[in-house]
Amino acid sequence: MPVAVYVLGLSVFALGTSEFMLSGLLPELAADMKVSIPTAGLLISAFAIGMVIGAPVLAVATLRLPRRTTLIALISVFGLGQVAGAVAPSYEVLFVSRVVSALACAGFWAVGAAVAIAMVAPDARARAMAVMIGGLSIANVLGVPAGAFLGEHLGWRSAFWAVGAASAVALAGVVTLIPKIPLPTERPRLRRELTIYRDRQVWLAILVTSLSAGGVFCAFSYLAPLLTDVAGLESGWVPTVLALFGVGALVGTALGGRYADAHLFAVLISGVGASTVFLVLLALLASQPVAVVGLTFLLGVSAFYTAPALNARIFNIAAAAPTLAGATATAAFNLGNTSGPWLGGRVIDADFGFASTAWAGGAMTLAAIVLAAVSLRFHRASAKASRVVTGSATAGAASTASTASGKPASGKPASGPVSCSVAE
Template sequence: MPPVVPLLGTAVFAQGTSEFMVAGLVPDVASELSVSLPAAGLLTSAFAVGMAVGAPLVALLAMRWPRRTALAAFLVAFVLAHVVAAVTGSFAVLVGTRVVGALANAGFLAVALATVTDLVAPDAKGRALAVLLAGTTLACVAGVPGGAALGSLWGWRSAFWVVALLCLPALVAVLVAVPHARPAAIPPSARGELRVLRRPRLQVLLLLGALVNGATFCSFTYLAPVLTGVSRIGDEWVPAMLALFGAGAFLGVRLAGRWSDTRPGPVVAGGGVLLAAGWAGFALTGGAVAALVLVPVVGTLSFAVGSTLIARVLYAAADAPNLAGSFATASLNVGAAVGPWVGGVAIGVGAGLGAPLWVSAGLVVAALAIAVLAREPRAATSAPTSCP
């Protein structure tokens, strides 16, 4: 694996910390800025909307930029957005910084995905993706609980300052280690790459990714209040529980890196069934012991299935090398935007703090049903182009 791949993963770690850390800060943000819990939860949706809308747009903008220039520019914009977030007293401005930061994150991730898939063998996209996304899962393990702990000790603003500082070493590393030259092969036009989106199989994969990630973020965004209000776990244990979810997510990405190139079907089908059962089981039991067991389990399954679907998108859109990553990023973040919103609506109508867990189970069941209905009538193979 080229050394630049884990280097880009360190930048993804800082950005992933920002995307996920709101899950541990929602109660404090709501209290200080005098907004409701569902409204504060929309900070995650705002970030996801920026990622979903921004991924294709900024990827198109950066198609003709040298990769190093694009990555550095997106990191600088990301840092500035977090500095503003750390000092603002307006909830509206805070939401705006989440959108701007998400646009920068979307651009960085799309270019990073294109960079790593250019650097590895054609049949190793899943393994390279696992290394890159390890930064995201490590953000769940260390960054998100760390953000919650910082919020508890010095206020939620300190978490935004730390994220901005974490990006600075990554920026230096990108300027030093990423090649300045454009990729060796650039397609004739953006229009040609956009035509790839017409393929039914790719559309199904993107929809499955959106549903599975929507399920993940629906419950993860409200995991802190679920743990304290439903499982009766003390506030001081919430960072540790978020770390358990992140540890499971890291394991899930590693498992996807091992099997997503060769056995995607069993990972998506078997993992999806277990994931739906895990969310439903969490909702039915809800106690502290069940949470301790199921939080890492659903973290593992969510990221194993989700990462495998990302890898399948990259294979299905192999002839759109500059935009394939943006397709996957947009799909996952459509889910990450809609999931917390639906979870917040369920809480707002009086379904209780455990309602997001049921919504997550339902979204995964919907994904499984669509996968079955859309399955091509041919024998599954172990080739990289096999069904999802």
């Protein structure tokens, strides 16, 4: 595996840490910025909004730009966004810095994936992508808890400085180790690719992905105040519990990646179903610290166990759109990362308490299960129709041959007129 692929994985580590680290910084950040915790939680949604917009837009806008130069520009903008967040004098400035950082993050994901695949042989593409996604998983195991630890001891701004430093290291790696990648000779036909959005299965997949991700992050985004204010744990426990979620994410990714190809809908529905159960238990047992810690780990497992199936589903049904398939998947996940924290903030503002975010998240994942069941029904109906048409075509061919020879396909003389009908 080229060293440059690992450089991309390091870059994704910085990107992923920035996206999720606010989950452990909300109380300190809210107090410093003199805003409510739900308002501070909108900073998580701000990043996700930037990803939703940036993924498809930058996937298209950078098609004809040099890949290496684009990566350098995007990681530079991302790093500057972290510096802007670290020195932000107001909540509004911090909000804008999050959106700008997210746009750069989305573009880096889109271009970086193309570069990783271009640098390896066809039979090593999955491993190359695994290195990039591994950077995101490690961000959940190490980066997010480290951000919470820094926030606890050095202030929330130190976490932004740390991600800025990681971005500088990633920039140096991109400049020195990423080779020049030739541009594709044939421009993708975007008008043709846009036709995938006429398919109801594409929209169902987007909704299922958004609701399942949103349900988990509706609760996860406010995990720090739930741990301290409801479960009664000391704030020093927050990084440890966040790390447990990250370990669960690694376990879930490994399990889901192993079984999703062969049992996609089974993994999808069982994983989202497990997340729903864990969220309900989290709401019911929010005042029990041992239960909350264990359920956080299990929620990490179930959420990331489902992720490979959710990605694969979108890529399977949007295979005719190689430029937009990945951007659609990224946008769908981040649509959930936008709506989940927003909904969690609304139920907290309504004075339902921090535990209510788990109830709201469970409602979102339950809706995802219903839509996944609808999608499975359409999938089975489509597969059945394809088998009927294929079988009818085969029978028709056999009948034609029988008519021409005067014998049926079995080789026996025909005893009557030959007919062919297509079953509905």
